[in-house]
Structure formats: C-alpha cells, structure tokens
Amino acid sequence: MSIQWYPGHMTSARKKAAETLAMADVVVEVLDARLPAASSNPMIHELRAFRQRPCLKLLNKADVADPVATKAWLDFYSQQPGVKAVAISCKKASDVARIPSLAQQLAPHRNDAVKPLRLMIMGIPNVGKSTLMNALVKKKVAAVGDMPAVTKSQQRIDVSSRLTLYDTPGMLWPKIEHPLDGMMLAASHAVGVNAYHELEVGTWLAGFLLEQYPELLKGRYGLTTEGMDAVGVIEAVAKKRGCILKGRGGELDLEKASQLLLTDYRTGTLGRISLETPQLREDRLKQTFEPPVSNAIDKD
Incomplete structure (x- = not known):
C-alpha cells in the first residue's frame, strides 16, 4: 500500500x-x-545533515514496544x-527530565545563559511530540490528540x-514509497484514516502478529491460531467480539473487527509489540511486498 497523505500545512512547515x-x-x-525506522521522516535527516546538526533520537512509547526489539x-x-538514542515514554516525568542533559552532551558548547541550548523538536504526526513538549515545559503549550497532524504551526x-x-x-513526506512502511504507519495511526483501508491494514497486522506474536493473539482473544491465516484472525475476532452486520443474515463485520484489532495494538492492550527490528527491516527491503488478498476483504 503506497500512502499519499500530505496535508497542505506540511509544505509550509517543512x-x-x-x-x-x-x-x-x-x-x-x-x-x-x-517502528523507529518507518516513523523517521527522511526529510528530517536531510535537513539536519545539510546543517550538520547532531540528533537525539527519542524512541517514544517504549512502554508498549517489544523491549528486545527496542x-x-x-x-x-x-x-x-x-x-544518541534513548528509549522513553513521554508520559513518564522521569524519562522526560533526562532529555535536556542528553541533548546537552551533543552540544557541550551551549551550556549557559549567554549560549542557551536550543532544541528543535521534530517527528512525524502522532508520535508524541506534543505530549513531550507539554512535559518539558510543565504546562500545556501544545494541543494533544489521538489523531495525526494536531499541531499545524511552529512555536x-x-x-x-x-x-x-x-x-x-508533525511532518510526513509526500509519498511513502515502501508499502510495508505505509502499513506500519497506518497501523500505528500516523496517517489520516482517509489514506488507507482499515480492513487491509488490520489484515496485514493480523498476519504479522500470527507470525511474530501468536501468544498475544491467543491471550487477548482466546484464539487457537494453529493453521489460521490473517483473514481467519479477523474473522475470529469478529466472532469473539460480536461484530455482525445488521440486516445481513449474520454476516461478519470484518471492518469493525479490524478496527478493534488496530485499537488494541495502538493502545498497548494486546501487549508489547514492535513492528520492525533492524534485521527485519533489512530483510523486508530486499523483498517485494504483496498486500493480503482475499474475497473477505474485497470492498466491492
């Protein structure tokens, strides 16, 4: 799936x-x-490389990520x-309190009132920048919401x-070329819902979880995953959660089941999950991605 979601304000923001x-x-x-690599905007690397600026990478939401992958x-x-990279949760005051000193190590010459340390907070939509800003300043200075592109101007x-x-x-890039990056970003709610089909993304996520975290599916939904495919997971979730289309003779609502699966992943309810590791990313980039195809996800 090639994501193209680039609201107008992102051009001026860049x-x-x-x-x-x-x-x-x-x-x-x-x-x-x-998904550290997939959630890193290549334009940020280009901009800072041009200006030769060091980078403190904050792997936020580490509390819901797989610690081995992190x-x-x-x-x-x-x-x-x-x-310099550090794993944090922007919701933990102790984690946020470490950030200025960590950044200071990358710019030791900016260490007093004459030469204050100047930090530029950057990232794609919905990774927690606004939560971080509010925690650093210790008051609400940035709007926080569970939707991409809440912040639209620089301050x-x-x-x-x-x-x-x-x-x-939050800035995405005009076209996300690698289909799996699009899947991961959509699954993690970094792009607007009008840019993807939740059933397609949910089915991809189900397949990934079957392969990498089957025990979490079993624990959350009580599934017997042996011999099951991705669409089978969505169907099983629909049955377990009573997702039925009204007036359709008991037909399963796979769209709603996909939404439930995605929400459970996004909130950490499913467990600690990472969608990529350095090695897995390297392997994926060598492969040709084929999206899940099934009559069950045909919207026509």
Missing part, C-alpha cells in the same frame, strides 16, 4: 523548519519505538555518528535562560 534549523543546536527527533534499535543507532518556547525549544508540526 520550509519553516529548514529556516529554524539554522538557529538550533540539536535536533530532537521523536520516533515511535514500535534494545536492537538502540544498538543500531549508537553506531551512527552524531546520534518557540523559552523554558529557561539556558534552554529554548522549537516545536514543529
């Missing part, structure tokens, strides 16, 4: 970000710990020059005489 980056010392890139990503990023906040923050809107 231009403004490029201008502001000239004044920033460190890029703080907020990623979704469940450790692999931290090891992966630790090998990149000018990059500067002087936290203290030693720390300045630049908050930027």
Whole structure:
C-alpha cells in the first residue's frame, strides 16, 4: 500500500523548519519505538545533515514496544555518528527530565545563559511530540490528540535562560514509497484514516502478529491460531467480539473487527509489540511486498 497523505500545512512547515534549523543546536527527533525506522521522516535527516546538526533520537512509547526489539534499535543507532538514542515514554516525568542533559552532551558548547541550548523538536504526526513538549515545559503549550497532524504551526518556547525549544508540526513526506512502511504507519495511526483501508491494514497486522506474536493473539482473544491465516484472525475476532452486520443474515463485520484489532495494538492492550527490528527491516527491503488478498476483504 503506497500512502499519499500530505496535508497542505506540511509544505509550509517543512520550509519553516529548514529556516529554524539554522538557529538550533540539536535536533530532537521523536520516533515511535514500535517502528523507529518507518516513523523517521527522511526529510528530517536531510535537513539536519545539510546543517550538520547532531540528533537525539527519542524512541517514544517504549512502554508498549517489544523491549528486545527496542534494545536492537538502540544498538543500531549508537553506531551512527552524531546520534544518541534513548528509549522513553513521554508520559513518564522521569524519562522526560533526562532529555535536556542528553541533548546537552551533543552540544557541550551551549551550556549557559549567554549560549542557551536550543532544541528543535521534530517527528512525524502522532508520535508524541506534543505530549513531550507539554512535559518539558510543565504546562500545556501544545494541543494533544489521538489523531495525526494536531499541531499545524511552529512555536518557540523559552523554558529557561539556558534552554529554548522549537516545536514543529508533525511532518510526513509526500509519498511513502515502501508499502510495508505505509502499513506500519497506518497501523500505528500516523496517517489520516482517509489514506488507507482499515480492513487491509488490520489484515496485514493480523498476519504479522500470527507470525511474530501468536501468544498475544491467543491471550487477548482466546484464539487457537494453529493453521489460521490473517483473514481467519479477523474473522475470529469478529466472532469473539460480536461484530455482525445488521440486516445481513449474520454476516461478519470484518471492518469493525479490524478496527478493534488496530485499537488494541495502538493502545498497548494486546501487549508489547514492535513492528520492525533492524534485521527485519533489512530483510523486508530486499523483498517485494504483496498486500493480503482475499474475497473477505474485497470492498466491492
């Protein structure tokens, strides 16, 4: 699935970000710990590379990600020059409190009131940037919502005489080329719902969970997953949760079942899940992706 979801404000946001980056010392890139590479906008790398700015990568939502996969990503990023990575939850005050000092290590020359540390907070939609901003400033300065692209304009906040923050809107790139990246971003609610079919994404997620986390499916829905395929998982969830189309003779509502599965993943109700690891991503990029095909997901 090739995602094309690029609201108009993102074009102006990119231009403004490029201008502001000239004044920033460190890029703080907020990623979704469940899909760090897929949730990293390549334009952010291009902008900071042009300005030669170091990057603090925050693997947010680490509390709902697979800790083994997160450790692999931290090891992966630790090998990149000018990059420091840390796993956090923006909802934990103790995690957020560490961020200024971690960023300071990347710009040791900006350490007093004469030369305050200037951080530029960047990332794609719905990865937790607004929650992070509010926690850093210790008051509500950014709108928070469970929908992509809540923040639409850039703002500067002087936290203290030693720390300045630049908050930027969540920015995707114009076209997400790799289909699996599109699936992961859609599953994680980083793009608007009008850009994808929930049944297609839910079916992909079901197949991934069958392969990587079958025990979590069993634990959440009481399924017997042996011999089951992805569409079978969606059908089983529909039966377990009573997803029936009204006036259709007991026909299963697979769309609703997909929504339930996606919500359980997004909220962490299913358990701690990561959709990619460095090795899995490397393997996927070598493959040709075919979306799940079944009469059960034919919308016509």
